[in-house]
Amino acid sequence: MNWINDVVRPKIKSLLNKREVPENLWIKDPETGEMVFLRDLEANHYVVPNSGYHMRMSAPKRLAFFFDEGRYETIASPDVAIDPLKFRDERRYTDRLKDARTKTGLQDAVLTGAGTVEGVPLVASVQDFDFMGGSLGMAAGEAVIAGMEAAVNRRLPFVMFAASGGARMQEGILSLMQLPRTTLGVMALREAKLPYIVVLTNPTTGGVTASYAMLGDIQIAEPGALIGFAGPRVIEQTIREKLPEGFQRAEYLHEHGMVDLVVHRHELRPTIARLCSLLGPNVALPASAEQSLALAS
Known part of the structure; x- marks a missing residue:
């Protein structure tokens, strides 16, 4: 028996030819x-x-699923300073951004598009949780405001798919400033009498629930979504009490009046299209809406 030919070579070939x-x-x-x-x-x-x-769905896949035939126009947002605080913890913030961009193919955590949903024209923004936990920094804030501004200028409803762990700590106070700025964007939509619909997905927590994520004319949640400012474990440790079953889940919040509707993902398109048609936008743009947009910018 030739051990090299009969044993070693076949094993090497099997390793080299192994399918990935x-x-x-x-x-x-x-x-x-x-x-x-x-x-x-x-x-x-x-x-x-x-x-x-x-x-969870990525932002591009969410928009492709949401808009008719997966077709939409991407709404560009202004450029912002990268790493304005020169932040570093275990790694440099610039390295974290680079990794997140490579992983998701996005420039930041929010992607905005304009298109039609069952024939109804609207603008929609999606937070991508895979981009640094959907955290809200300057670039994400600018993307949300750009979407709201596009909706006001085009006289279209605005839909926000929220998914976030909160403010982006690497940008410090500059991140927290996005909370009042995006709230001004919501005010512009309201003053223009345009529908603002929020879809809370899993998870929606932290700073976004202190601003635009909880300011919709209609608050929709996907089944089972975790929604709240602080997580259940943090709350339990703070109040030292056992929380009710399903606390901070979409169904619990719906029962207690914090969410208007819990809608299965397959029913989101027709539900949002009906709501936008019922709440249809007016034609005239009040001066107060322009002022709110100017302040947000």
Whole structure:
């Protein structure tokens, strides 16, 4: 027996010819532990078929699913200073930004587009949680305000898909300043009598719930979404009490009047289209709306 020819060479060939199998062909349902085939999950708009668990969607996929035929016009936002505080913790902020941009293909955590939903024209912004936890910094704030400004100028409804862990700590007070600035953008929509609809997705927490995420004319939540300023664990440790079952979940908040509707992802398009049609925009643009936009900018 030739050990080299019969054993070593076949093993080397099998290793060299081994097919590369993608690691993400199967996704684990966080709720039941069930393994779901990625293509089935994508075809179902990232809703687990058996449990109905709503998984996160990237901003580009969310807009492609939301707008008719996946077609929309991207609304550009102004450039901002990168790393204005020269922030560094375990890593430099610029390195974190670079990694997030490579991972998501986005410039920052918010992507805005204009298009039609079941024939109804509107503007929509989406926060991408995969970009540094959807944190709100200067670039994200500018993107939200740019979307609101486009809606006011075009006399269109504005839809905000919120998903965030809060303000971006690497930008300090400059991040917190986006809370009042985006609130002024909401005021401009209101003064222009344009519908502002917020869709709270999992999770929506931190600073955004202290500003634009909770200021919609209609507050919609996806099933099971975690919504709140501070997380349940932080609240329990603070008040030293056990929280009710399902506390801060979409269904609990709906029962207690903090959310108007809990809508399955498959029903979002027709629901939002109907709401925008019912709340239809007026033609004239009041001067007060222009003033609010000027202040936000």
